[in-house]
Amino acid sequence: MQIKEHFRSHLLSLQNTICTALEQCDGKAKFKEDIWERPGGGGGKTRVMANGNVFEKAGVNFSQVDGVVTPAMKTQLQLSGHYFYATGVSLVLHPSNPFVPTVHANYRYFELYNQHHQVVDAWFGGGADLTPYYLWEEDARHFHGVLKNTCDEFDSSFYPLFKKECDRYFVNKHRNNECRGIGGIFFDHLRGDEIRSIDFYRLFTQTVAEAFLPAYLPIVHKRQLLSFTKDNKYWQEIRRGRYTEFNLVHDRGTLFGLKTNGRTESILMSLPPTVRFDYAYEPAAGSPEYELQKICEMPRDWV
Amino acid sequence: MQIKEHFRSHLLSLQNTICTALEQCDGKAKFKEDIWERPGGGGGKTRVMANGNVFEKAGVNFSQVDGVVTPAMKTQLQLSGHYFYATGVSLVLHPSNPFVPTVHANYRYFELYNQHHQVVDAWFGGGADLTPYYLWEEDARHFHGVLKNTCDEFDSSFYPLFKKECDRYFVNKHRNNECRGIGGIFFDHLRGDEIRSIDFYRLFTQTVAEAFLPAYLPIVHKRQLLSFTKDNKYWQEIRRGRYTEFNLVHDRGTLFGLKTNGRTESILMSLPPTVRFDYAYEPAAGSPEYELQKICEMPRDWV
Numbered sequence: 001m002q003i004k005e006h007f008r009s010h011l012l013s014l015q016n017t018i019c020t021a022l023e024q025c026d027g028k029a030k031f032k033e034d035i036w037e038r039p040g041g042g043g044g045k046t047r048v049m050a051n052g053n054v055f056e057k058a059g060v061n062f063s064q065v066d067g068v069v070t071p072a073m074k075t076q077l078q079l080s081g082h083y084f085y086a087t088g089v090s091l092v093l094h095p096s097n098p099f100v101p102t103v104h105a106n107y108r109y110f111e112l113y114n115q116h117h118q119v120v121d122a123w124f125g126g127g128a129d130l131t132p133y134y135l136w137e138e139d140a141r142h143f144h145g146v147l148k149n150t151c152d153e154f155d156s157s158f159y160p161l162f163k164k165e166c167d168r169y170f171v172n173k174h175r176n177n178e179c180r181g182i183g184g185i186f187f188d189h190l191r192g193d194e195i196r197s198i199d200f201y202r203l204f205t206q207t208v209a210e211a212f213l214p215a216y217l218p219i220v221h222k223r224q225l226l227s228f229t230k231d232n233k234y235w236q237e238i239r240r241g242r243y244t245e246f247n248l249v250h251d252r253g254t255l256f257g258l259k260t261n262g263r264t265e266s267i268l269m270s271l272p273p274t275v276r277f278d279y280a281y282e283p284a285a286g287s288p289e290y291e292l293q294k295i296c297e298m299p300r301d302w303v
Numbered sequence: 304m305q306i307k308e309h310f311r312s313h314l315l316s317l318q319n320t321i322c323t324a325l326e327q328c329d330g331k332a333k334f335k336e337d338i339w340e341r342p343g344g345g346g347g348k349t350r351v352m353a354n355g356n357v358f359e360k361a362g363v364n365f366s367q368v369d370g371v372v373t374p375a376m377k378t379q380l381q382l383s384g385h386y387f388y389a390t391g392v393s394l395v396l397h398p399s400n401p402f403v404p405t406v407h408a409n410y411r412y413f414e415l416y417n418q419h420h421q422v423v424d425a426w427f428g429g430g431a432d433l434t435p436y437y438l439w440e441e442d443a444r445h446f447h448g449v450l451k452n453t454c455d456e457f458d459s460s461f462y463p464l465f466k467k468e469c470d471r472y473f474v475n476k477h478r479n480n481e482c483r484g485i486g487g488i489f490f491d492h493l494r495g496d497e498i499r500s501i502d503f504y505r506l507f508t509q510t511v512a513e514a515f516l517p518a519y520l521p522i523v524h525k526r527q528l529l530s531f532t533k534d535n536k537y538w539q540e541i542r543r544g545r546y547t548e549f550n551l552v553h554d555r556g557t558l559f560g561l562k563t564n565g566r567t568e569s570i571l572m573s574l575p576p577t578v579r580f581d582y583a584y585e586p587a588a589g590s591p592e593y594e595l596q597k598i599c600e601m602p603r604d605w606v
Contacts, residue, residue: 034583048582048583050581050582057580057581057582059582173561173562174561174562174567175567237577241574244547244551244578244580245551245571248547248548248551248552249551249552249558249561255552258476258477258552259476259477264477264478265582265583268548268580269582271544271580272580273579273580273581274540274577274578274579275547275577275578275579275580276576276577276578277360277547277571277574277575277576277578278353278360278576279351279353279360279362279568279572280337280351280568
């Protein structure tokens with residue numbers, strides 16, 4: 001089986017596994033599926049659930065698109081082939097309880113072809129990152145720990161490298177370089193070379209994708225029943241404002257999708273369900289909200 | 304008096320007039336003023352009020368900045384001088400009652416200088432546009448009518464031209480070219496020439512700026528006491544999502560400010576106080592919400 005078919009079939013099964021686990025965890029909401037086609041080639045399977053016991057809004061999207069490399073793709077993604085193929089699963093979960101963190105993950109594979117449809121480049125990318133509104137350090141250590149252990153099975157240099165990439169990417173530059181959350185891992189352009197085949201990176205990407213549920217769900221179970229106040233919810237909505245700003249102003253995937261006629265509703269499923277934008281909001285010094293903000297201002301090592 | 308001093312002093316007085324009228328209209332909230340300095344030169348006077356009887360969030364900002372034209376300005380604004388001067392008033396009002404429209408207005412003046420600090424270019428820009436959540440056609444006719452009458456005092460070609468510019472600019476391209484609202488006027492690069500001096504355009508810009516209150520306030524008075532339901536508020540928050548998308552993805556002023564180290568809190572005062580992002584939200588066919596959406600999909604002539 002070709003790499004892309006192998007990975008694609010893993011992604012479809014991953015989408016099912018994750019959706020089943022999330023529905024089970026939620027106990028109330030069910031995913032609604034929208035199957036869509038892309039005019040230029042390919043399409044996707046978007047799954048969103050809303051207003052659950054645990055998840056206020058959750059999207060787990062599969063897509064597989066292919067076609068001609070457009071001028072916009074050349075400029076924005078710096079791609080040099082004639083045709084492309086891209087497949088991935090992308091998920092964003094927004095819990096309603098402010099003590100349960102928001103999480104994002106994405107696993108993808110890209111192929112580029114010349115005018116004779118021969119593969120000229122191919123790579124894997126992906127990652128997972130956590131955005132808490134209140135922080136228990138044990139949760140941060142757990143999330144990063146699972147990702148590190150999984151990376152270490154492949155190469156002990158991966159976790160430190162991909163953790164740093166993540167801290168560099170999810171940054172609101174217009175907010176004094178404040179990070180969106182407490183990070184995780186982020187990797188891109190993992191290509192086969194003389195030492196390691198592209199299949200090594202396929203296996204790596206699939207394995208970290210499978211680590212998503214064990215990295216995240218135990219944190220949900222621990223925090224989902226904690227009772228919270230209106231003030232806690234208010235703070236969550238303020239921070240969701242920062243999430244919205246990052247996704248709409250800085251996120252390359254979102255902007256690329258929106259500017260190249262991607263399926264808007266699938267791309268913007270990442271936006272939080274309810275959001276507040278207050279002028280010059282500042283949490284009281286020393287409060288748990290203030291502590292969370294300080295943590296986002298300066299990425300730390302968690303494991 | 305130089306053009307820029309003349310206009311700057313008009314803007315400061317305009318900011319006072321508008322803030323006084325809005326406080327009077329609101330009857331509860333008061334503007335809070337933040338005076339700030341720009342590291343590269345100049346600064347501003349940001350005024351925001353929140354949680355009033357009428358206005359959930361309202362910002363009326365003055366700024367006057369100057370300095371060296373940076374590479375980012377060259378690229379994003381296509382400016383070719385060595386030094387610049389820019390002054391303007393920018394306002395966004397988000398009423399809490401969904402039957403009262405959101406409004407945005409901006410009036411600005413730009414000068415460019417060569418390395419010997421001689422003026423090489425100068426122009427006025429600005430406009431005002433309305434974003435209703437429910438539409439009374441008489442309100443649209445009133446708003447556009449006041450702007451048209453004001454424009455007509457100067458040149459009968461202005462209103463149709465600037466109305467079209469407005470309809471072209473405030474568009475969510477990623478939402479099938481849906482307009483942000485029902486428009487108004489938008490003009491830029493109004494330069495003096497052999498027929499009309501730059502002072503003609505200063506007077507024009509000041510005069511349309513003075514038309515802002517009579518264009519908007521009568522609509523507020525008419526609608527502010529209408530009682531509304533949770534569903535009306537829900538719809539307002541969904542449409543505020545579109546407002547957020549436009550401002551963060553497409554608005555040149557916002558993006559330019561954020562990417563060139565502008566004062567983030569002053570720039571983002573434009574974002575609505577509370578917002579919802581639902582997946583694939585669609586109003587029921589034939590409902591007033593649906594009608595509003597249809598109107599935004601296809602700009603109309605109102606006068």
